[in-house]
Amino acid sequence: SASTMTVDLDSSTGIAVMKLHSPPVNSLSLDFLTEIAISLEKLEMNKGCRGVVVTSALPKIFSAGLDILEMYGKSPERCGEFWRAVQEMWLKFYSSRLVTVAAINGSSPAGGCLLSMTCDYRIMADNPRYSIGLNETQLGIVAPFWFKDTMVNTVGHRTAEIALQLGLLYSPQDALKIGMVDELVPEEKLVSTATEAMARWFAIPDHARQITKSAMRKPTIDKLLSARETDISNFVSFITKDSIQKSLKLYLENLRKKKA
Numbered sequence: 072s073a074s075t076m077t078v079d080l081d082s083s084t085g086i087a088v089m090k091l092h093s094p095p096v097n098s099l100s101l102d103f104l105t106e107i108a109i110s111l112e113k114l115e116m117n118k119g120c121r122g123v124v125v126t127s128a129l130p131k132i133f134s135a136g137l138d139i140l141e142m143y144g145k146s147p148e149r150c151g152e153f154w155r156a157v158q159e160m161w162l163k164f165y166s167s168r169l170v171t172v173a174a175i176n177g178s179s180p181a182g183g184c185l186l187s188m189t190c191d192y193r194i195m196a197d198n199p200r201y202s203i204g205l206n207e208t209q210l211g212i213v214a215p216f217w218f219k220d221t222m223v224n225t226v227g228h229r230t231a232e233i234a235l236q237l238g239l240l241y242s243p244q245d246a247l248k249i250g251m252v253d254e255l256v257p258e259e260k261l262v263s264t265a266t267e268a269m270a271r272w273f274a275i276p277d278h279a280r281q282i283t284k285s286a287m288r289k290p291t292i293d294k295l296l297s298a299r300e301t302d303i304s305n306f307v308s309f310i311t312k313d314s315i316q317k318s319l320k321l322y323l324e325n326l327r328k329k330k331a
């Protein structure tokens with residue numbers, strides 16, 4: 072699965088731009104998740120890199136979230152491997168030493184929203200056709216505790232309680248109102264605004280910012296680290312249930328029918 076993304080590091084600014092490119096919708100398959108995590112790890116190890124902007128190379132879609140085909144009709148072993156990769160991506164981004172900015176240039180449901188919420192700052196294109204949120208319950212599945220924790224850490228408990236139960240997808244304006252995104256700009260200004268935002272974070276000494284980031288996020292990260300294997304076996308036994316497989320099948324059919 073080569074060339075599913077591009078990473079360009081500007082050595083004069085220390086800013087890398089990671090552009091997700093897995094047509095048609097940047098859904099997060101096992102391979103793609105692994106590639107994203109490895110790319111971030113490489114940037115982490117590069118002393119010349121201080122920040123990364125995550126965006127999509129596809130029109131209208133930031134990421135459609137986890138690849139539903141990875142959760143449908145797959146063996147328990149494969150499901151477990153997939154889930155470990157989802158955890159890994161989350162752990163890498165949520166604990167990154169880098170300044171991470173999501174430049175959300177399209178719809179960003181479920182896992183796509185999660186990826187953006189792992190970043191330090193979110194800027195979204197002000198296009199009412201785009202939406203963002205954790206819509207898992209609409210698929211008949213349940214966002215695991217660390218998705219929920221990330222949401223609570225971003226928008227607060229009460230908003231998360233409503234949004235998660237109803238599986239709400241928000242317009243950019245509404246996402247701004249609840250604090251799910253931090254800024255809206257016209258699409259053509261997205262990456263330049265992300266670079267400007269980065270400058271504010273770069274003005275703070277790295278060590279002070281990093282220690283503070285870690286203090287804010289460590290309890291949430293440690294919670295998953297100490298329950299990682301249990302979380303995998305919970306996912307596998309949940310997702311392989313007949314009733315859940317049926318829900319996913321229906322959802323996939325509706326996604327496809329919508330076009331006809």
Ligand code: CO8
Pocket residue numbers: 095096098131132134135136137138139140178180181182183206207210212213214215306309310323326327330
């Ligand atoms: N996974 C796999 N395939 C997908 C996905 C996906 N997440 N999203 C879309 N596709 C497929 C479509 O089925 C379609 O396939 P085909 O061409 O074969 O019909 C193709 O991609 C293009 O999709 P659309 O025609 O729908 O493209 P649009 O541009 O009209 O819409 C959207 C793009 C808005 C992204 C739309 O496709 C959409 O809403 N997708 C569904 C998104 C979604 O609900 N994702 C949730 C995934 S679950 C998740 O991320 C967290 C799960 C946590 C698990 C917890 C369990 C315990």
